[in-house]
Amino acid sequence: MADSNQVKKYPLGLRLVHWVSALTIIFLLVVGIYMAELDPDAANKYDFYPIHQSLGILAMVLITARIFFRKKGPIPTPATGLKPWELMLSKWVHRLLYLCMVMMPLSGYLMTSTYAYSDGIDMFGLFTVPDITSKSALWTGIFHQVHSLTSWLLVFVLAAHILGVIKHKLFDGKDxxxxxxxI
Ligand code: HEM
Ligand code: HEM
Structure with a gap:
């Protein structure tokens, strides 16, 4: 991971992919929670699944690109005005965000792939992402649990991330x- 004192901003590629993936993930969280909470007998319950699944696969591609850009760098050194505990906290928040960003699409894909009635994910009518596992109700249940628990971890860590950014913007110095x- 390249760090550099010369750069004050994240590179353009990383900034773009940060905001596009942030919007996609927040949308997926909202749609995911909404559709999972709907009554199993609600007429529109399964209207949202295909869009959630295909956007989720797109998120997986974006996140892979993001990790590639992150490794390529250059990454600005941390803001100089941060106290040691703020640096440590932001480092851990970022690590957990990356963990959730990998776990969410992967568990979603594997949940779908192991599901008995799934026959791949239709990507907006353009092509189909195939199932890659054998079918197993046990594993569908396990990946569902992982997907659901990780989504709550993500909501919690994301709230901390956004509150941290707001705190540094509004209440701390320019550094x-x-x-x-x-941006
Ligand atoms: C699902 C949504 C989001 C995810 C997964 C996410 C994830 C991340 C991660 C992992 C980093 C660390 C970048 C790195 O060094 O590799 C980061 C940085 C950053 N994010 Fe987010 N983010 C999200 C939403 C937001 C939102 C809504 C805001 C605005 C309030 C925001 C503002 C920032 C800023 C300002 C940084 C740079 C922090 C620094 O310079 O140390 N992010 N984000
Ligand atoms: C960053 C990517 C993703 C996010 C943030 C996300 C978020 C969520 C959330 C919050 C839920 C509700 C969880 C609950 O039951 O409490 C959910 C459910 C679900 N997700 Fe995802 N998801 C993502 C990717 C995927 C992918 C790639 C797939 C499949 C290809 C997928 C398939 C599903 C399915 C089938 C459900 C419904 C489970 C049920 O019936 O309860 N998700 N998702």
Missing amino acids: SDVLSRM
């Missing part, structure tokens, strides 16, 4: 303004 590094 702590991390938002300008990502």
Whole structure:
């Protein structure tokens, strides 16, 4: 991971992919929670599944691109105004965000792939992403649990991430303004 004192901002590719993946993931969280909460007998319950699944696969591609850009760098050194505990906390929040970003699409894909009635994911009528596992109700249940639990971890960590950015923007000095590094 390349760090550099010369750069004050994240590179354009990483900034773009951060915001596009952030919007996609927030949309997936909202749609996912909404559709899972709907009554199993509700007429529109399964209207949302295909769009959630195909956008989820798209998110997996975006997140892979993001990890590639992150490794390529250059990455700005941390904002100079952050206190040691703020640095440590943001590092852990970012690690957990990356963990959730990998776990969510992977568990979703494997949940679908192991599901008895799934025959691949139709990507907006363009092509089909095939199932890659054998069928197993046990594993569908396990991946469902992982998907559901990780989604709540993500909501919690994301709230901390957003509150941190707002705190540094509104209440701390200019040296702590991390938002300008990502826009
Ligand atoms: C970043 C990517 C994703 C996010 C943030 C996300 C988020 C969510 C959330 C919050 C739920 C509701 C969980 C619950 O039951 O409490 C959900 C459900 C679901 N997700 Fe995802 N998801 C993602 C990717 C995927 C992918 C790639 C697939 C499949 C290809 C998928 C398939 C499903 C299915 C089938 C359900 C419904 C489970 C049920 O019936 O309860 N998701 N998702
Ligand atoms: C699902 C949504 C989001 C995810 C998964 C996410 C994830 C991340 C991750 C992993 C980083 C660390 C970048 C790195 O060094 O590799 C980061 C940085 C950043 N994010 Fe987000 N983010 C999301 C939404 C947001 C939102 C809504 C905001 C605005 C309030 C935001 C503002 C920022 C800023 C300003 C940075 C740069 C922090 C720094 O300079 O240290 N993010 N984000």
